[in-house]
Amino acid sequence: MNNRVLKVFPREEGKSAKQLRRQGFIPAIYYGGNQMPQQLVASKKELNSLIRQLGESALFEIAMEEDVKTVILKEVQRDPVTREVIHIDLQDLPSNEKVNMSIPIRFMGAEELESKGRVLQRQAEIINVEGYAHLLPSHIDVYVGDMAPGEVIKVCDLKVDGDVEIVDPLDKIVAVVLMPE
Structure with a gap:
């Protein structure tokens, strides 16, 4: 740090x-x-x-x-x-108390997705998490480069450390891959 x-x-x-x-x-x-x-x-x-x-x-x-x-x-x-x-x-x-925080989501591979003619529609830019301050990540990375049209990323698909709990509903949509007409 x-x-x-x-x-x-x-x-x-x-x-x-x-x-x-x-x-x-x-x-x-x-x-x-x-x-x-x-x-x-x-x-x-x-x-x-x-x-x-x-x-x-x-x-x-x-x-x-x-x-x-x-x-x-x-x-x-x-x-x-x-x-x-x-x-x-x-x-x-405080390091001895759990805190709630909003953490930004970084979409990795969006350029690769767009080069295939697909569009990433972002539904959420941040995610709410709870944990001890020193264990919270500064961001959450999501790789989208190989996703197919119609694929959906939900909160339950996000990867966080075991000591960090996601507070948002697990069925909340984070992003959808679209194919423009």
């Missing part, structure tokens, strides 16, 4: 969010357990890299002074015009 660590720092009082963003930082709030929310800042460059690498629903670690905690991006606020991240909310994920 070492490539999933974001360094954060306590936010100095008196600095506006706009001023912080101009200096290359993104304001953040950390919600953890029974303690009061903490105002933090994170490097804009590191945060954007982390979001590109893991997505907005992945879990990762934050390094806060000497302390390292597992968190999830609870909310990402973006500028409505530029779409740049302007603020984040971080939620602590």
Whole structure:
């Protein structure tokens, strides 16, 4: 998990969010357990890299002074015009409690399917799972390259580690392969 660590720092009082963003930082709030929310800042460059690498629903670690905690991006606020991240909310994920999370589904082999003249109709982009935070995957891969027209992928067809439980109904349709007329 070492490539999933974001360094954060306590936010100095008196600095506006706009001023912080101009200096290359993104304001953040950390919600953890029974303690009061903490105002933090994170490097804009590191945060954007982390979001590109893991997505907005992945879990990762934050390094806060000497302390390292597992968190999830609870909310990402973006500028409505530029779409740049302007603020984040971080939620602590205790390692001794099971958590519910939405995990993105990656469809592998879609190009191969399309080269055969078939179309993948995606019905779901995320799947809801439950498990201990450190055991949850950052995504679920589904290979679709050799599927035939009319074939359906349901939640029950998805492969997850034995320590992770899928919360969504098992008969929920994830994707269907179509043959355009």
